Amino acid sequence: MAEFANLTLETAGRHVWRVRPAADQLVALARAVKEEGGQLIALWGSDDRPLGAGYGLHAAFMTSLGMLWATVALAVEDPAHADLAAVFPQAGRMQRATHDLLGIRAEGAEDTRKWLRHGAWPANAFPLRKDYAAATVNEPDAYAFVRVEGDGPHEIPVGPIHAGTIEPGHFRFTIIGDRVLRLEERLGYTHKGTEKRFEGMDLATGARLAGRVSGDSHVAYAWAYCMAVEQAVGAEVPERAVWLRALFLEMERVANHLGDLGYLGNDVALAFGFNQFWKWKEDWLRLTARMFGHRYLFDSVVPGGIAVDLADDGYDLNRMTRRLDDEVAQLKRIYDEHATLQDRFANTGIVKPDMAARLGLTGLAGRASAQAWDARMQFPQPPYDRLAVNMATQRKGDVLARAEVRFAEVFESLRLIRDILKHLPGGAVRAELPAVAAVREGLGWVEGWRGEVVVAVRISADGRLDRVHPHDPSWQNWPLLEVGILGNIVPDFPLINKSFNLSYSGQDL
Amino acid sequence: MATHLILQKILKTGRLSEPAPAADPAMRTREQELQAEILKVFGQAVAIRCVDAGSCNGCELEIHALNSPQYNIEGLGVKFAASPRHVDVLLVTGPVSRNLETALRRTYDATPEPKWVVAMGDCGCTGGMFGESYASCGKVSNVIPVDVEVPGCPPTPTALLQGILAAVSGGH
Numbered sequence: 001m002a003e004f005a006n007l008t009l010e011t012a013g014r015h016v017w018r019v020r021p022a023a024d025q026l027v028a029l030a031r032a033v034k035e036e037g038g039q040l041i042a043l044w045g046s047d048d049r050p051l052g053a054g055y056g057l058h059a060a061f062m063t064s065l066g067m068l069w070a071t072v073a074l075a076v077e078d079p080a081h082a083d084l085a086a087v088f089p090q091a092g093r094m095q096r097a098t099h100d101l102l103g104i105r106a107e108g109a110e111d112t113r114k115w116l117r118h119g120a121w122p123a124n125a126f127p128l129r130k131d132y133a134a135a136t137v138n139e140p141d142a143y144a145f146v147r148v149e150g151d152g153p154h155e156i157p158v159g160p161i162h163a164g165t166i167e168p169g170h171f172r173f174t175i176i177g178d179r180v181l182r183l184e185e186r187l188g189y190t191h192k193g194t195e196k197r198f199e200g201m202d203l204a205t206g207a208r209l210a211g212r213v214s215g216d217s218h219v220a221y222a223w224a225y226c227m228a229v230e231q232a233v234g235a236e237v238p239e240r241a242v243w244l245r246a247l248f249l250e251m252e253r254v255a256n257h258l259g260d261l262g263y264l265g266n267d268v269a270l271a272f273g274f275n276q277f278w279k280w281k282e283d284w285l286r287l288t289a290r291m292f293g294h295r296y297l298f299d300s301v302v303p304g305g306i307a308v309d310l311a312d313d314g315y316d317l318n319r320m321t322r323r324l325d326d327e328v329a330q331l332k333r334i335y336d337e338h339a340t341l342q343d344r345f346a347n348t349g350i351v352k353p354d355m356a357a358r359l360g361l362t363g364l365a366g367r368a369s370a371q372a373w374d375a376r377m378q379f380p381q382p383p384y385d386r387l388a389v390n391m392a393t394q395r396k397g398d399v400l401a402r403a404e405v406r407f408a409e410v411f412e413s414l415r416l417i418r419d420i421l422k423h424l425p426g427g428a429v430r431a432e433l434p435a436v437a438a439v440r441e442g443l444g445w446v447e448g449w450r451g452e453v454v455v456a457v458r459i460s461a462d463g464r465l466d467r468v469h470p471h472d473p474s475w476q477n478w479p480l481l482e483v484g485i486l487g488n489i490v491p492d493f494p495l496i497n498k499s500f501n502l503s504y505s506g507q508d509l
Numbered sequence: 510m511a512t513h514l515i516l517q518k519i520l521k522t523g524r525l526s527e528p529a530p531a532a533d534p535a536m537r538t539r540e541q542e543l544q545a546e547i548l549k550v551f552g553q554a555v556a557i558r559c560v561d562a563g564s565c566n567g568c569e570l571e572i573h574a575l576n577s578p579q580y581n582i583e584g585l586g587v588k589f590a591a592s593p594r595h596v597d598v599l600l601v602t603g604p605v606s607r608n609l610e611t612a613l614r615r616t617y618d619a620t621p622e623p624k625w626v627v628a629m630g631d632c633g634c635t636g637g638m639f640g641e642s643y644a645s646c647g648k649v650s651n652v653i654p655v656d657v658e659v660p661g662c663p664p665t666p667t668a669l670l671q672g673i674l675a676a677v678s679g680g681h
Binding site for chain 2: 118119120121127132134136138141160161163164165166167168188189190191192193194196197208209212213214215216218259272274275276278279281282285295296298330331333334337338339503504505508
């Protein structure tokens, strides 16, 4: 296109492209991506002053080419960029977070309320600036919720501390009678300064922290981080390590899906479903611990490869996948035939495909609303380029559709695990990283169980981390939960919420 | 017919509960002076409220796992409750984010005496990888008094159970 004639695409990894538009080209670029059917995946900022520049605004777009990583240079004084939320609504909260952490403004944005900042640091201080030195404060949050006025509506505040064993967040329901008229989320409660913590860390410790951005997606984050680091420094990862990373990722997907399918049963009072699925999840975790030393594979993915090899031919795992194929099929038959469960699942918490597309619903929940994206299939990183993943999709976008996608993905992951074990190459599982003597950047991208996990990394000339931005798919999906609940009854909220199962820690950072 | 299949499956599955581990007194951070009668009561049944004060959600995975049939925690008299007003033990995962500091203090205040606090996970015990920062208060005991610390990243369900039992078994 003529308007982008001055731009060049640099390759920045497999299916990842880097482009550096001028500030006034960013919105046009976003529009071009949108017209082509693409989506905005992530948006973040960086303090580039130590590099002799101002600030940087980064946006990662999913396009037909793969991931397009656009970086715009912003001024030192009052850094600002044109609002992207008008093109991609999912940019809204990411822009607000970028302002809270770096003081980068989205000019013309409709919603400029704070997002990750509550009352722990002052409004005019920005923690991710390199010279941040503000004293901590403890002010009341004083957040301006959107109020529904008039006769009839009733407000129910829930959280931040919830009744179940789940992460903290605040939900403000406005109801009329039993029906939800509006839901507004207030998140950021688990903001613990993760991004700041990365600064100055060595590359190996960074992998451990990346894996703890959202504990249920440990492998996805650790792999995406390592992919970014390896891309940045130009490291070659041994083939066997890459295959085993995929094995770990699929094992993580199976564990999470089994747990969710159990909880979905539990939330419609089918305790039987919970007990059955959690019996198998527990057996799965114990087998994982026996094989690789940790129930959730923590710290098994490291820069340059993996830390723990498969000791045998994986016979026990292979046998377990066959057993689970059978057991999960039996349980699926029960879920399929259970009238109460079907009645509660079907037509509950609907996100229609057109709304999903408009607001950028992604990952597992996106696939349940006809958003047919799965990086393992469309833009496969090794070894997925040799595994031929079958994507699971549904069109209804209700709780039932999200359960169906999980069932299909459990069976597919079990098949992939057997495929990986069958074709697993031999050899080393870890390589030394080449030394770094200049500033390097990289981006990693992994289809975790919840959706795409993206990690962008900048390494300083001294070989330590300068800036790491981990992106969770929950950023895009949380606003769609506000849509899915509309018109439903309040008692169905836990079920709908569980069917999305979004990460708080992953978006709060 | 789902009922028929469910009954068949339950009969085929059988009992899965495993014997409980013993309390681990080494996890205690302070000696509680308790009346023998209270101990007798808590020795038989205890209600717990989970508070995620800023964790990565890894610890929560293991709290959920404790509910799987293998552990049979309700059979041991341990029950998770929905309100701090209904419980004897707060099970807190951390690091405590500054955005949750006030909520955690209020939850502690809302829990009736006598009460015990179990800090779970490396982050809850020491601040872990997140430490103390502009956004994190670090370990749980920086914010509320802690009786038992269960280290691990995350601690296994068995370790967690040992810690909970240590909290409520006093010096016994």
